[in-house]
Amino acid sequence: MVHFVGAGPGAPDLITLRGAELLRRADCIIYAGSLVNPALLALAKDGCTIYNSAEMTLEQVLDVIRSQEKQGRETVRLHTGDASIYGAIREQMDELDRLEITYDDTPGVSSFCGAAAALNAEYTLPGISQTVIITRMAGRTPVPEREALADLAQHGASMVIFLSAGMVPAVQAALLQGAYIENTPAALVYKATWPEEKVVRCTVGTLARCGVEHNITKTALILVGDFLNTTSYERSKLYDPGFTTEFRKGSQQ
CATH class of the missing domain: 3.30.950.10 (Tetrapyrrole methylase, C-terminal domain)
Incomplete structure (x- = not known):
């Protein structure tokens, strides 16, 4: 199983609870070393194998994943921010589909x-x-x-x-x-x-x-x-006392 995880924008405590738990469980972590804060790797358990994908090609990343799968090990593919933005995850997912390797995606806080x-x-x-x-x-x-x-x-x-x-x-x-x-x-x-x-x-x-x-x-x-420039915007209707919403009646009829 492969878990794509958004690492968040940088601060280690801005990873999601789910993402942190997946990192703790992982047998292998492949992280985007050019951007992911390495402090997050402190969550890895003893014996976890760690690879820096900044030094790897797509083919090399897939080789590692295939090897981990053959051993029945769980892999986290750790991307910066949220992987759906400039994360190059679609090409990885397509290859995993071709290889019939199961994966899921945990969103992260984008930069x-x-x-x-x-x-x-x-x-x-x-x-x-x-x-x-x-x-x-x-x-x-x-x-x-x-x-x-x-x-x-x-x-x-x-x-x-x-x-x-x-x-x-x-x-x-x-x-x-x-x-x-x-x-x-x-x-x-x-x-x-x-x-x-x-x-x-x-x-x-x-x-x-x-x-x-x-x-x-x-x-x-x-x-x-x-x-x-926050000096000239309009007030939000959501909290306007004169505006009726599903949850409260406004003063203006």
């Missing part, structure tokens, strides 16, 4: 949630934005042409940009081709929830300069949108 927490931010502020775009800049790994950052920026929605901290000048230029302007609020969040977390608030127009000044070139998210 985009950790970044919002670091900023005390809400992505979906009434009257500001009700949409969150999660994307990345095209680099060595391409993106579909229809998902070019400049095109997505036309929406002006709350945006979280992964895997692009090393291309901040290009990110800034693409954003300014869309609905964002020089003064649109932005932020760089380095290693959200880790002990070395760094938060840099800026604007779209100062993104590139702030990236250089704070030496942020990797392992950071870029957040963009007016949700970062």
